[in-house]
Amino acid sequence: MATNTDGARGVRDRLNYLFVLSRPRFWLYLAGPVIVGVTAAANTLADLFTIESSLLFAYFLVPANVFLYGVNDVFDADIDESNPKKDDREARWRGDPLNLGVVVGSGVLGVGLFAFTPQVAWPWLVAYGFLAVEYSAPPFRFKTTPLLDSVSNGLYILPGVAAYATVAGVSPPPLAVAGAWFWTMGMHTFSAIPDIDPDREAGIRTTATALGERRTYAYCAVAWGLAAAAFAAVDVRLGGVLAAYPVVVLGIAFSGVDVEQAYWWYPVLNTVVGMLITVGALWSVVYG
Numbered sequence: 392m393a394t395n396t397d398g399a400r401g402v403r404d405r406l407n408y409l410f411v412l413s414r415p416r417f418w419l420y421l422a423g424p425v426i427v428g429v430t431a432a433a434n435t436l437a438d439l440f441t442i443e444s445s446l447l448f449a450y451f452l453v454p455a456n457v458f459l460y461g462v463n464d465v466f467d468a469d470i471d472e473s474n475p476k477k478d479d480r481e482a483r484w485r486g487d488p489l490n491l492g493v494v495v496g497s498g499v500l501g502v503g504l505f506a507f508t509p510q511v512a513w514p515w516l517v518a519y520g521f522l523a524v525e526y527s528a529p530p531f532r533f534k535t536t537p538l539l540d541s542v543s544n545g546l547y548i549l550p551g552v553a554a555y556a557t558v559a560g561v562s563p564p565p566l567a568v569a570g571a572w573f574w575t576m577g578m579h580t581f582s583a584i585p586d587i588d589p590d591r592e593a594g595i596r597t598t599a600t601a602l603g604e605r606r607t608y609a610y611c612a613v614a615w616g617l618a619a620a621a622f623a624a625v626d627v628r629l630g631g632v633l634a635a636y637p638v639v640v641l642g643i644a645f646s647g648v649d650v651e652q653a654y655w656w657y658p659v660l661n662t663v664v665g666m667l668i669t670v671g672a673l674w675s676v677v678y679g
């Protein structure tokens with residue numbers, strides 16, 4: 392007979408599994424753009440802490456990550472059997488109904504954002520939901536088509552675009568959106584380098600498997616260079632901050648640093664860059 396202790400242990404095990412599945416190292420990849428979008432759009436301190444912006448941040452911090460990576464793990468379950476990243480840093484999919492229900496429920500929860508955001512933000516939220524599913528799921532499964540896998544990762548900046556539109560009442564400058572989109576393309580393709588061998592073994596085609604490791608470094612440097620140029624056209628200071636990315640990736644390429652190690656440095660780099668942009672925006676709000 393099961394005891395209360397067994398039940399508590401089972402709950403802890405499931406919560407720990409869902410925590411690992413949500414990739415906590417990468418939570419700020421979705422929630423961070425919300426912070427940047429809100430601060431960039433704000434005119435007063437009150438704009439920073441509205442109900443709408445708080446709900447967007449809360450959703451994209453955890454539930455959106457459970458949904459995004461849950462969908463990914465569901466449709467990659469067979470492939471991930473041979474993926475070494477799943478041995479320690481990430482979780483292999485446990486396909487029981489409750490886990491599936493949590494993933495689906497996390498997606499449904501996002502629909503509630505439409506009740507709290509203005510119509511100008513809706514297209515960006517719809518685009519996020521579409522790409523979050525179709526990146527991994529049929530019929531499109533963008534992640535298995537070279538270049539489209541990279542381009543579709545613009546989904547990561549869409550929460551920030553929606554947050555900006557929610558606060559400002561208008562969408563952000565097109566060049567800012569383009570620059571952020573190029574940034575995600577570089578970030579995604581760089582993160583795919585450690586998966587080149589297991590993806591090739593599994594027959595998965597990606598931008599990284601098509602280019603190979605050395606040319607993928609060049610692709611990332613170009614994408615990040617375009618991101619820096621686009622942001623510089625909006626504000627030269629933004630371009631200067633984003634210029635760190637092509638510099639770092641070229642340093643990795645020519646130094647011979649193990650890419651699997653460097654891959655785990657990027658959450659730190661992204662956090663620092665996001666912090667600098669956010670502090671700069673806050674300075675403008677406070678001191679005009």
